[in-house]
Structure formats: structure tokens, C-alpha cells
Amino acid sequence: MKLLSPIWTAIQGYLFPHLEESLGELTDKQKQVVAVLELARIEKFVRMSNAIRGRNQKNRRAMARAFVAKAVYNFSSTRALIDYLKACSSLRRICGYETVGAIPHEATFSRAFAEFAATELPQRVHEALIESHQKERLVGHISRDSTAIEGNEKPAKRSPESTSDKPKRGRGRPRKGEEAPVKEPNRLERQSRMTLEEMRDDLPKNCDRGTKKNSQGYKESWNGFKLHVDCADGQIPISCILTSASVHDSQAAIPLTAMTAGRVTNLYDLMDAAYDAEAIREYSRARGHVPLIDSNPRRGEKVEMDPAAKERYKERTAIERVFGRLKEEFGGDQVRVRGPAKVMAHLMFGIVALTADQLLRLVM
Numbered sequence: 001m002k003l004l005s006p007i008w009t010a011i012q013g014y015l016f017p018h019l020e021e022s023l024g025e026l027t028d029k030q031k032q033v034v035a036v037l038e039l040a041r042i043e044k045f046v047r048m049s050n051a052i053r054g055r056n057q058k059n060r061r062a063m064a065r066a067f068v069a070k071a072v073y074n075f076s077s078t079r080a081l082i083d084y085l086k087a088c089s090s091l092r093r094i095c096g097y098e099t100v101g102a103i104p105h106e107a108t109f110s111r112a113f114a115e116f117a118a119t120e121l122p123q124r125v126h127e128a129l130i131e132s133h134q135k136e137r138l139v140g141h142i143s144r145d146s147t148a149i150e151g152n153e154k155p156a157k158r159s160p161e162s163t164s165d166k167p168k169r170g171r172g173r174p175r176k177g178e179e180a181p182v183k184e185p186n187r188l189e190r191q192s193r194m195t196l197e198e199m200r201d202d203l204p205k206n207c208d209r210g211t212k213k214n215s216q217g218y219k220e221s222w223n224g225f226k227l228h229v230d231c232a233d234g235q236i237p238i239s240c241i242l243t244s245a246s247v248h249d250s251q252a253a254i255p256l257t258a259m260t261a262g263r264v265t266n267l268y269d270l271m272d273a274a275y276d277a278e279a280i281r282e283y284s285r286a287r288g289h290v291p292l293i294d295s296n297p298r299r300g301e302k303v304e305m306d307p308a309a310k311e312r313y314k315e316r317t318a319i320e321r322v323f324g325r326l327k328e329e330f331g332g333d334q335v336r337v338r339g340p341a342k343v344m345a346h347l348m349f350g351i352v353a354l355t356a357d358q359l360l361r362l363v364m
Contacts, residue, residue, distance in 0.1 A: 004133060004363045011035050011360075023090045030090055032357065033072045037065055037094070039356040042125050062096030063104065063112045064121065069095055071353040076334045078109045117341045122348035123240075129355050130238055130263050139232040139266035141312070142289075143319040144256055144275065146249050147327070148212060149242075149347065151224030153338045156206040188279040191254040196262070199255040203243045205340035210245025225340065227332075227347055228252035230260045231322045233315065235358050237351050238263055242344040249274040254283045261287045268292055270316040322354070330354045 015038060020026055026034070043061035069091060070081040085092045086100050097103050104112075116122065191199050211221045226247060230239040239259040241252050253275050260266065269284045269291045276296035284291035292313050295303040305313060326332035330350035337346050 004359060007039060008035075008360055008363045011038055019094070023093060026090060029073065030094065033069045033091065034094060035360055036072055036353050036356040037068055039360060040068065040125055040129060040352055042068055042121070042352070043096075045121055045125050045128070047119075059096060059102075060112055060115070063109060064116065066095045066109075067113065067116070067122075067349050068353055071331045071350040072357075074329055074331055074334065077336055078106055078113070082106060082109065113337070113345065114342065117337075117339075117345035120345070120348075122345055122352050126237070126240070126348060126352050126355060127263070129352065129359070130236075133359055134232065134236060134238065134264050137232075137264065139238075139264050141233050141268045141270050141315045141318075142230050142238065142260055142264075142266045143232075143270045143316040144228075144230050144253060145272065145316075145319045145323070146226045146228040146252065147323040147332075148210060148220070148222050148245065149225040149227050149332070149335060149343065150222050151207040151245075151338075151343065152336050153207050153223075155208040155223050158208070187251055188254065188277055192279060192283060196255060196258045199258065200241065203241070203251060203255065204247055205242060206244055207338075207340075208244045208246045210247075224335070225343055226252075228256055229319060229322060229351075230256050231319050232264060232266065233318065234362055235318050235322050235325070237322055237355050237358075240344075240348065240351055242340055242347065250277050250280060253277075253280045257283055257287065257289075261289075268312065270313060272316070273297075325354055325358075326350050 011034070015034060016026065016031060019034065042064045046061045046064050048060060066081060066085065070078070073081070073084070075081045075084065082103060085095065085097065085103050092098075092100070092103065187202065190202070194202065205225075207224055209221060209223050210226060211219055214220050222245060224245050226243050226245050226249075228241045228243065228249070229237055231237050239256050241255055241259070243252060249272075253271065257269065257280075267290060269289045271280070271291070271293045273294040273296035275293050281291045281293065292305070292309055294305070294313070304310075323332070326347070330353050332347060332350055335343055335346055337343055
């Protein structure tokens, strides 16, 4: 956090005036792009390789900057981004293209995006942002929730699980002398013995159909995915995981806890009633956190929090504001790509822009 003030001072006092000398007066949106790019420094994470044989790669660093600009401008497609780069010389040069002719074709942007998705470029940039500006901070509250992501593809067909290797027996209690079947551990029980990578790999990620209750208590259904996010006080996204839309929120709680614990130090984990499970509480406490989880009345009467915990629980609204900004300002509702890797990359470009913008708001 100590680095943010001098960075913002340099951006405001030197970078903006320097750019305006050569580009002319910058709009507020262009200044936002410049500030986000300066803080994220995404070009440092792009590998450049000039092949000895064949055609050289177009400038991947400029394209990475352009994808961040796309998120900030909330463009609905890469075509809209390219058209605007051709029309706006200031943004074009901010991204790294001196002339209109230097802007690659849409197909080249598409290939570059596929590379960025495969190498998890925006995820690595976001992790570095958190490492640089939140690692030393003592975070009071981590708010955890998921949001629906509409997909641009048909749900994957589910293959029926094979039961041929399972012994068949009648319903009810086992007969005399017959051994009761061993109950297989559920995902929450398995996760407590897994590494973070194993937990992430175990979660379904393909497009399918999901259902969730909205804030008014009505069920809403969609085809696509779920983005699970941990955010810190100040509406700073810390960790993100993408799953299939049908995955219950609780299934991503332990992986998120592990991911967040490796990035920041926090005191409280705030979760709604969907996360009301003892395994989640135990995992949170094992990492030195205090879990504040709303009671789910599915097993009887709802257990009310004490007044102090209830007041602290109000901080959880930060995650709703993060989701609102992601969808309204940074492309969260503009998913046009297909496949979980590309969908996650698209969302994470928005998360990178949102995180950098929100960090700078803390010192403006």
C-alpha cells in the first residue's frame, strides 16, 4: 500500500502531462486506461519470441495492453476495440500502435487472446498486483460469493456416471451379516486433504445450466459459468475461480480460502448461508481466520448472529459492489468467447482493470 501514493503522484504529476504534450488533452476514460496500465504493467508478463523462420509474431505486448483497454472501455467485442483504435489516435498510441496500419487484424488478436488464456496471463498479472500492493496489508474482512456468468455456448452434455462397478443392493438397512456400504467422502471432505491445484482441477469448469436465488428470493437460471471471488475491504478482488454454473457456491469456498491465505493475511471470512458447512468453518479456523457465516435454516430454525457479529457481517456487501462494477464497467456481461480458459481470461482482464482502478481510488 505504501507504493501506491508515489505511483499515483508520478502518474498525475508526470505521466499525464507528458502524454498530453504529445497526444493532446486526454479524456477521463483515457486517463483511466493510462493509470490502470501503469499500475498493472501487463507488458512485463508477455513473452516475446521472434522466430528465426516464418513470420514474426505481431507485438503481443501492445495487444495485451489493448485487451486491458477493452475491459476499461467495456467494449462488447474485439471488433469494436479495433474500430475504436483506428478512430482514436490517442488510445492507439497509449496501447503501443503508432499508426493505423500497425493495428493487427481481428484474427491476429484472436490468436493472441488464445495464447494469453492458455498461459493465464491476466491471472498472473492480477496475482502480481495483489503481491505488490496487498501482501503487507492486514486485511480485516474477506467477503466471499459467486456471480452468474452468461456463456456464449451450449451447455456440455453430461455423461451418465457408470455404476457397473458398484455392488447392487436393496434400499434400507443391510441384511444380517451383510456389510454396510462405505460412504464415499463428499467434495468438501476431500478438499481438506488436497493441494490447491488438486482442488481447482477437481472443480467442474465446462459450460452448463445453473440456478440461483436472487436478492428477492426468486430462482434465476442461466447457461454458462460461475465466477467465485474473494474480495478485501476497499472492494479489492484478491482471488478468483471459475466453475460450471451448476457448481454449488460451497464447493469453491475451501479452494478460495487456500488461494487467498497464500496472498494476504486476513482476520474474518464473511460468507452467506450457502457456505453454512462445518468443513468450511474448520478450514477457515485452521488458517487463523474467524468464519462469519450466515445460518442456513435447512436443518431447523435459523440461528441468529450476535449483535457484534451481525454488524461486522454487513461488510460483506463489498463483494456485491465488486460484481456490480465488473459487469457494468469492465466487461463482465460482455462474454463472447467460448471455453472455460478463454472465459476466465476475458473476466480476468476485467478483474485486473478493476483491481488496479480500485487500488488507485484508495489514494486519490
